[in-house]
Amino acid sequence: MASCGVVGESEGAVVETNSRRRRLDLRQFSSVADLAVVPPLESGRKRKKLDPFPLRTSASLFVCLRDCNKSCETDEDDVAAGGGIVESERKQCLEACVLEPPRFGMTSVCGRRREMEDAVSIHPSFISEEASFFGVFDGHGCSHVAFKCKDRLHEIVREEITSMECVLWKKTMERSFEIMDKEVCEWNYEDKSSNCKCEPQTPQCDAVGSTAVVAIVTPDKVVVSNCGDSRAVLCRNGTAVPLSSDHKPDRSDELVRIENAGGRVIYWDGPRVLGVLAMSRAIGDNYLKPYVISEPEVTVTERTDEDECLILASDGLWDVVSNDMACGVVRACLRAQQQSASPPGSPNGDTESSDKACSDASILLTKLALARHSSDNVSVVVVDLRRKPRRC
Numbered sequence: 087m088a089s090c091g092v093v094g095e096s097e098g099a100v101v102e103t104n105s106r107r108r109r110l111d112l113r114q115f116s117s118v119a120d121l122a123v124v125p126p127l128e129s130g131r132k133r134k135k136l137d138p139f140p141l142r143t144s145a146s147l148f149v150c151l152r153d154c155n156k157s158c159e160t161d162e163d164d165v166a167a168g169g170g171i172v173e174s175e176r177k178q179c180l181e182a183c184v185l186e187p188p189r190f191g192m193t194s195v196c197g198r199r200r201e202m203e204d205a206v207s208i209h210p211s212f213i214s215e216e217a218s219f220f221g222v223f224d225g226h227g228c229s230h231v232a233f234k235c236k237d238r239l240h241e242i243v244r245e246e247i248t249s250m251e252c253v254l255w256k257k258t259m260e261r262s263f264e265i266m267d268k269e270v271c272e273w274n275y276e277d278k279s280s281n282c283k284c285e286p287q288t289p290q291c292d293a294v295g296s297t298a299v300v301a302i303v304t305p306d307k308v309v310v311s312n313c314g315d316s317r318a319v320l321c322r323n324g325t326a327v328p329l330s331s332d333h334k335p336d337r338s339d340e341l342v343r344i345e346n347a348g349g350r351v352i353y354w355d356g357p358r359v360l361g362v363l364a365m366s367r368a369i370g371d372n373y374l375k376p377y378v379i380s381e382p383e384v385t386v387t388e389r390t391d392e393d394e395c396l397i398l399a400s401d402g403l404w405d406v407v408s409n410d411m412a413c414g415v416v417r418a419c420l421r422a423q424q425q426s427a428s429p430p431g432s433p434n435g436d437t438e439s440s441d442k443a444c445s446d447a448s449i450l451l452t453k454l455a456l457a458r459h460s461s462d463n464v465s466v467v468v469v470d471l472r473r474k475p476r477r478c
Contacts, residue, residue, distance in 0.1 A: 187211045187218050188303050191444030193452045194436045194465040197402060203229040204400050204463040205236035205296075208438060212240050213247060220301045220467050222316050224400040226363070227294035231270050231370040235296055239266050243302070255302075256384045259311040263298065263369065267380035270295075270370045295363075295370030298382070299330055299398055303469060306389050308396060311382040313367045315401045319409045320471075321416060323392035326409035329385050332401075333367040335359050340366040349377030393471040394420065395447075402462035403455045412451055416468055419447035444468040 187210035196202040203225035212219040219240045225232030243262045247253050297314025310318045312330035320327040333340055336357035344351055344359060344366060352361035359366060359377050371378045395416045403412065423443040439445035448466040455464045 187215060187440075189441030189444055189470040190218075190220065190468060191439040191441055191446070191448040192437060192465075192467045193445070193448040195452055195456070195463065197456055197464050198459075198461050199463050201229065202463055203232055203296075204402070204465040205229070205232040206436075206438070206465050206467060207236040207240055208467065209240050210440065213244055216304055218303045218469075219243065220303070220396075220398055220469060222299050222398045222400055222465050222467060223296045223369075224314065224316050224402075224463065224465070225294070225296040226368075227371075228291075231294050232296040234270055234273065235266060235298055235369060238269060239263075239298065239300065242266055242269075243300075255307075255309045255386050259300070259309070259382055259384045263311065263313060263380050263382045266298075267369045271372050292372040295368040295378070297365060297367075297400070298369055300382075301329075301396060301398055301469070303396070303471070308387045308389060308393075308471070309384065310387070311384045313369060313380055313382040315365045315404075317399060317401070317404050317409075319397045319412060320387065321394045321397070321413035322390065323394070324413070324417065326413040327387075328409055329387060329396075331383060332404075333365050333383075335364070335366045337366065344377045347376045349374075389471065391473055395444075395471055396469040397451075398467040398469075399451070400463060400465045402460045402464035403451060403466055405462065406455050406458035406460045407451065411454075415450050415454065416444075416447040419443050419450065420470065420472070441470055444470050 190208060190210070192206055192208060194202075194204055194206050205223045205225065207219065207221040207223070209219040211217070221236070221239060223232040223235045223239075239262065242265050243258070246258050246262050246265075250258065297316045299310070299312045299314070299316040299318050301311075301318055302309040308320065308329065310329040312318065313333065315332040315334060316330075317332060318329040320329050331337075334357060335341065335344060335351040341351055350360060351357050354361040356364055358364050359374055363371060363374055363378060365378075367379055367381065369380045395413070397412050397416060399412075420443050437445060437449070439448075445468075447468045451466045451468075452464050
């Protein structure tokens with residue numbers, strides 16, 4: 087019999103079918119929701135035996151990346167209730183996870199030097215989409231320490247972060263640089279790159295080192311670790327904000343430290359440690375320890391909506407271009423991003439880019455340094471810090 091809109095007993099099968107369909111739909115949505123919502127815990131004892139949220143370690147890591155100075159400790163009752171500090175911050179982190187990695191551009195050229203001793207390391211989303219790694223390494227004496235840092239330092243930082251329940255940036259970066267310096271000093275020099283000009287196991291190997299300026303960019307922080315005279319500069323609302331301070335031997339605090347360690351700063355074509363090295367901190371340089379140390383200075387800067395870009399570069403740029411001028415060049419390129427015209431390609435160097443405007447800016451800064459007669463290798467990394475819409 088055809089139904090006239092009134093449901094009778096004989097139509098129970100139809101009602102049951104619809105109910106099953108609704109229950110099936112609810113189960114499908116429930117399985118999706120389970121991926122994003124922590125199931126409630128029945129007791130503290132059960133929580134210790136079974137972790138109901140396998141991704142909790144990653145979620146905790148995201149929280150720490152967003153606020154490295156906030157304790158990861160929380161009351162188990164708050165967690166069991168599905169609320170408290172961890173739950174609210176976890177939701178913020180899940181929202182942040184859909185942010186795209188920052189756009190960047192890089193140019194590195196030999197310039198007027200006979201040897202290329204600079205190295206650049208770029209690893210977008212090197213832990214997760216929460217954090218990207220950018221590093222510039224300026225070698226001296228040879229290239230192998232700079233290239234070793236390029237190959238290994240981001241891995242060391244990743245290992246240190248993932249081994250910690252809560253990331254304290256200063257300790258994490260200091261520990262990472264210490265491990266990097268130890269690996270360089272104990273390195274088997276038979277494994278050096280082909281462009282290394284040192285003879286294996288000779289005294290000259292102990293006279294090789296590299297600066298290191300590293301930036302880890304998260305959705306709400308820029309963590310900069312600097313060892314040497316490479317530099318990181320933030321452009322915020324048109325103003326250049328240095329995020330690192332060059333380690334020169336005549337810097338007042340560095341001079342005191344060197345002299346307290348029994349060393350001397352001798353002026354020989356500028357201030358130099360023992361009349362040799364023109365920087366007071368570096369990775370490597372085993373023959374100048376303890377006067378030259380590998381301990382970085384670490385700054386943690388909160389990102390704002392006024393942040394425009396981050397510039398990391400070796401001293402081949404900063405010796406001839408001021409912070410303000412560099413920021414002006416990058417801002418001009420970012421403003422002209424929609425235009426089709428672009429500057430000529432990189433002057434006989436390496437380039438890497440995820441964004442045309444950042445690439446153009448790094449090329450222009452390199453060309454400007456060469457035009458101003460920079461006598462060193464020039465390596466420039468430009469990171470776009472402007473806020474972008476979230477991915478759906």
